[in-house]
Amino acid sequence: MSNRKLADIPVSVLDLVPILQDKTALDSFKSTADLAQHVERWGYTRYWMAEHHNMAGIASSATVVLIGHVAGATSKIRVGSGGIMLPNHAPLVVAEQFGTLASLYPNRIDLGLGRAPGTDQGTAMALRRDLRGSVDEFPQNVVELKNYLGPADPSAKVRAVPGEGTNVPIWILGSSTFGAQLAGILGLPYAFASHFAPAQLHAALKVYRESFQPIGELKEPYAMACVNVIAADTDEEAIHLSTTLYQSFLNVIRGTARPMQPPVKSMEGLWDANERYAVQQMLRYSFIGGPREVKEELQAFQDETGVDEIMIGCNVYDHAARLRSYEIVSDFFKKAD
Template identity: 45%
Template sequence: MARSADVPLSVLDVVPVFEEGSATGALRDTVALAPRIEELGYLRYWVAEHHNIPSLATSAPAILVGRLAAATTTLRVGSGGVLLPNHPPLVVSEQFGTLEALYSGRIDLGLGRASGTDPITARALRRVPEGTDDDFPSRIRELSGYFAPGTPTTGITAVPAEDGRPDLWVLGSSPSSAELAGALGLPYAFAHQINPHATATALDHYRMAFRPSAQLDRPRNLIAVLTTVADTDEAAWRVASPYLLGKLRMQTVQRFDAFPSEGTSAAHTYSSTERTFLQDLAEPQLIGGPRTVRDKLTALLQHTGADEVMALTIVPDQEDRLRSFALLAEAAAGVRPVSAEGASARL
């Protein structure tokens, strides 16, 4: 299914674990979902990185990216993202250089500056003293150097990274990360699902800071958006409610083993404070029936000038999840990104 004339659609997967489920089952669901996403004409499929969070089974993105690439044929697969402070750049370049060698032209390497976990687990991952500062820009430059043929970083050759380079992306949720991506001449992925009220500003900063590089001659961006599409608005909010209740729990507890089920969320009595929090988080996202989502998507593209939309869909039932992606593709048919000229006019 070709979607080249429409806004490109992609998927961000955090491999959520729900009540009465398991991390193993969630991982198997992800592997089963990727070929179906490919059939729907989506462009790319990214997996996140989290540690010591039982409700998110994404502790090893490089391994999962390889499995997803093996399960698909045309879909771009990658990390959304590898959290670079947790890993030596050399190791990341070797891992993703290997993936690029095996699945040439289909691998994305999204890079984030957070740890994706609590401070104790971060120390266990990094094996560095507490308070040690990681210089994210220099680590990106070091990693990028391993992919440059004939110019080994500090005399080290990362095998087989020099043979082929995946697309590098900078991930973020603030104008500062946008400016970094622009200055490095790399594509930028903004976390609209985390900080929706800063999306347009961050993308403006990215375009203004952009300098051409060996990878990219003009700005390119995507926005990750919390997305749930069902036959009606009411059904979409019902299907999305377990994740939204989970987000409320994250505000009061540091850790829980699984996202609530639809039954648990239906039985929850929301306070006015909770409803205000959820409305502020969810209203700017793509939740609703096909017509509502089409209108929201069109307005979002016009407001931000985003080049691509990456859907984060966290629902308990695998078929509801797949149907949401199918309905999103239908709703987005004919919806196009704002032209480069139109985006520049917003600056």
């Protein structure tokens, strides 16, 4: 579908800010700042973090605070949310928060929005107190938020201060055709969560491109897809490191909350055949191996989808190995001198 090489498109980072076994959230925050500084030097375009709640292995619940932490530790990379789960928040509060970030770090803040709670139903109730209509009102809430961040209107009874006039770029995030159609109708960029929900990737991209209306600053559709990548100097090392990713998703399908686990020699005995199949289906777009294999698989993904940007998630336990993975990938996206 696409004839663009990896070097022709931007590459970005999704960091779930994992809490490692026997480590603390503070350790995670230090690693996140260090990773952001490295990927900025390696030429990555964006650094996004996602809102999750009540998860023992993820420290990004206060996403807005962490965006400020990372933006303050870097100088040019765009920093944002992948995403803010809008049903958990009043649009005005989000506008004020991101307006503050955009004032502190001009032209560096992205606002990705999702309509899922980012947690279980009980925790969603604790966050919102009332679940009625929250998800159904997502399109109206996106428009309301967009208006708060748009041109200042001195006559408006409710204004986002700071926020108005900042025009923080808004992205719609999704794992189905619902968000794709909404992004298209509103003329916004779209990011698909193919790193954990690959089933509707192609359908969503088609819906987004066909429904796109150039009603704002974006004159043509702009789609990004997130994938998992674990790259190492050898295939064997990458396969070993990937057992952390498999354990994380095994915990997801079992509904067990655990910090990120170190790699193991083999997954045999840790999952049954049904669990293995379920995890592998969720992780369809996971590219694991040495530099040559990962580059070929990423290029094949680009050829297949024609996305305008690729976002990389890397669930690796060892920080140095995680850095190395992002360093290897950065070389694939560098333009030849």
